[in-house]
Amino acid sequence: MSTKSLxxxxxxxxxxxxxxxxxxAPISEGRAFMRLLRRDLLASLRYRNDWVNPLFFLLMVxxxxxxxxxxxxxxxxxxxxxxxxxxxxLSTLLAVDSLFLQDFEDGTLEQLLLSPSSLYLxxxxxxxxxxxxxxxxxxxxxxxxxxxxxxxxEGLWVLMLTLLLGTPTLALISAIGAALTVGIRRGGxxxxxxxxxxxxPVLILGTGAxxxxxxxxxxxxxxxxxxxxxxxxxxxxxxxxxxxxxISLGD
Amino acid sequence: MDHPLIEIQExxxxxxxxxxxxxxxxxxxxxxxxxxxxENGSGKTSLLRILTGLAPAESGQVxxxxxxxxxxxxxxxxxxxxxxxxxxxxxxxxxxENLRWLAPSADKTDYFYALAEVGLRGYEDSPCYTLSAGxxxxxxxxxxxxxxxxxxxxxxxxxxxxxxxxxxxxxxxVSHAEKGGVVILTTHHELKLGAAKFQQVLLGRPxxxxxxxxx
Numbered sequence: 001m002s003t004k005s006l007x008x009x010x011x012x013x014x015x016x017x018x019x020x021x022x023x024x025a026p027i028s029e030g031r032a033f034m035r036l037l038r039r040d041l042l043a044s045l046r047y048r049n050d051w052v053n054p055l056f057f058l059l060m061v062x063x064x065x066x067x068x069x070x071x072x073x074x075x076x077x078x079x080x081x082x083x084x085x086x087x088x089x090l091s092t093l094l095a096v097d098s099l100f101l102q103d104f105e106d107g108t109l110e111q112l113l114l115s116p117s118s119l120y121l122x123x124x125x126x127x128x129x130x131x132x133x134x135x136x137x138x139x140x141x142x143x144x145x146x147x148x149x150x151x152x153x154e155g156l157w158v159l160m161l162t163l164l165l166g167t168p169t170l171a172l173i174s175a176i177g178a179a180l181t182v183g184i185r186r187g188g189x190x191x192x193x194x195x196x197x198x199x200x201p202v203l204i205l206g207t208g209a210x211x212x213x214x215x216x217x218x219x220x221x222x223x224x225x226x227x228x229x230x231x232x233x234x235x236x237x238x239x240x241x242x243x244x245x246x247i248s249l250g251d
Numbered sequence: 252m253d254h255p256l257i258e259i260q261e262x263x264x265x266x267x268x269x270x271x272x273x274x275x276x277x278x279x280x281x282x283x284x285x286x287x288x289x290e291n292g293s294g295k296t297s298l299l300r301i302l303t304g305l306a307p308a309e310s311g312q313v314x315x316x317x318x319x320x321x322x323x324x325x326x327x328x329x330x331x332x333x334x335x336x337x338x339x340x341x342x343x344x345x346x347x348e349n350l351r352w353l354a355p356s357a358d359k360t361d362y363f364y365a366l367a368e369v370g371l372r373g374y375e376d377s378p379c380y381t382l383s384a385g386x387x388x389x390x391x392x393x394x395x396x397x398x399x400x401x402x403x404x405x406x407x408x409x410x411x412x413x414x415x416x417x418x419x420x421x422x423x424x425v426s427h428a429e430k431g432g433v434v435i436l437t438t439h440h441e442l443k444l445g446a447a448k449f450q451q452v453l454l455g456r457p458x459x460x461x462x463x464x465x466x
Contacts, residue, residue: 025356026329026355026356027355027356031355032355035351035352035355036352038352039341039344039348039351039352042343042344042348043341043343043344046343046344046378047343102341105337106337106338106339106340106341106342107335107336107337107338107339107340108339108340108341108352110303110305110333110335110337110339111333111339111353113305114303114304114305114328114331114333115328116325116328116329249305249306250305250306250307251306
């Protein structure tokens with residue numbers, strides 16, 4: 001029996017037949033996705049610290065490396081992919097702390113869990129908007145930063161491509177850690193401990209692809225594997241994140 | 252058909268190894284307002300979180316139209332408005348932007364109407380961090396005008412609300428119950444609810460604190 005007829009029978013029970021109880025129909029999943037994406041993007045645009053700081057961190061690390069190691073162009077070309085990838089990975093970890101923490105503190109996270117929309121999609125929206133403000137700028141900045149590290153030509157574009165494929169994977173994996181630790185005060189270190197081992201394959205493939213290019217080898221295998229990891233993460237990680245959020249808010 | 256809207260069966264809640272309540276059973280029929288009473292720390296908020304399905308109960312279950320809320324999660328979510336002690340308002344966003352996400356099924360004129368009803372006319376576009384605590388709570392309460400869901404679970408809805416606002420909210424709760432809704436709320440405030448069907452559930456500590464040290 002449909003909900004509506006049940007509601008009608010209930011309103012008869014309380015003998016108020018002239019006022020009918022009509023709940024608004026929930027919006028479609030797609031619109032709910034867009035609403036959340038819009039809300040999160042607006043919120044992060046108005047509160048810049050969360051995503052500007054990790055970008056500054058990235059910029060500083062990449063600027064300081066040539067000063068600390070050697071300004072020799074050959075050395076720089078050699079270390080460039082590693083430096084950029086490690087800096088990108090660490091800046092992702094820095095940024096992911098804020099992914100669920102603010103929502104947890106202002107109570108919007110419990111509203112998200114109670115909303116009729118699928119939590120899986122809502123989690124995808126949250127991580128996607130997070131990646132748009134933290135991961136995408138890293139990938140877009142990469143060509144400029146690579147020039148500072150004397151990496152040019154094909155390697156530069158491959159590096160950008162690996163970052164475009166790798167940073168969403170990193171964000172999805174770190175989000176599992178962030179979701180698990182959101183209920184604990186100062187879970188920052190724990191997120192790194194949980195997520196870092198899972199980040200290692202992404203890092204190896206990302207830097208491997210760029211190194212392969214600079215040595216004249218094919219890099220399509222690296223890219224295919226990174227794409228496979230991204231596909232797997234997009235499909236499976238939101239389940240883990242949604243379940244972790246339910247656990248974290250349960251106690 | 253004969254199931255009450257919400258039925259609580261033998262609910263037990265334990266926090267940090269301290270039993271808060273056990274064997275708690277009551278029914279919430281359509282058209283009633285239920286006030287959960289009890290001292291601070293007696294488990295009122297925990298009970299509400301169990302009723303929403305956010306927190307698991309130690310034992311016992313919550314039934315929505317005769318079925319466990321964890322089995323019928325989607326159907327229950329469509330019928331439930333929960334306002335917790337955190338209002339669920341993003342400080343960087345304006346009341347309008349917050350409501351757009353919190354109550355997505357309404358349209359723009361509804362948002363303006365609801366915000367005017369809770370006394371926030373003229374604040375629609377100012378960021379919520381500039382609002383007072385009471386005004387923030389009013390933004391959350393505006394959802395009650397928008398979503399028209401049957402079950403309202405409200406944790407201390409009167410906190411930080413002024414006298415006039417309290418009266419208006421009480422009237423809103425009564426009219427919701429008269430329409431066939433259910434309101435479950437915690438408050439220390441004496442409710443003046445007129446003719447609505449009203450029930451009180453009192454939570455008390457099942458044991459004296461000294462008994463906890465015995466084992």
